[in-house]
Amino acid sequence: KMSNSSSTTYFLLLAFADSRELQLLYFWIFLGIYLASLLGNGLIITTIACDHHLHTPMYFFLLNLSVLDLGSISTSLPKTMANTLWNTRAISHAGCAAQIFLFAALVGAEISLLTIMAYDRYVAICKPLHYGTLLGSRACVHMAAAAWASGFLNSLLHTANTFSLPLCQGNTVNQFFCEVPQI
16 A cells, blocks of 8 residues: 655755845844854853852753753754855755754743743842742752653654654755744
């Protein structure tokens, strides 16, 4: 029995512009955004890691948030910049799957971590006398690990489900990076 679908080895992403001059302009804009993100998050991570006075739950979660932010911007922007610079639209099947998995995992963990950070501020404001017992270093590590684990587990399920389905619309992705709804 023959299947009505074909296997793809690559996907074609949406191009930002048709003219080479605009593509190069976009490359420089993306490079600036990427470098600003690397610098800003790198400074936050370095400052929190080096200053012993910042080893508190709030800054521990902020450090995790900066790492997640660095990871999430690094999953899609470098490939977008490379495609823009080299005037191509292609991304491999495995590269697309990796991009979907990592982006969904890191963003999912980031959302969970923001929820935990909101809880941290709630306890600090509404239950200041219980803050030390509710948010000790062990509890903070467990909450951060749960945020990371939930993001990666959710992403694993979404990515596996997405790539287990047959592709019906060809290999063109109407987006600048790979994401679940477009595949």
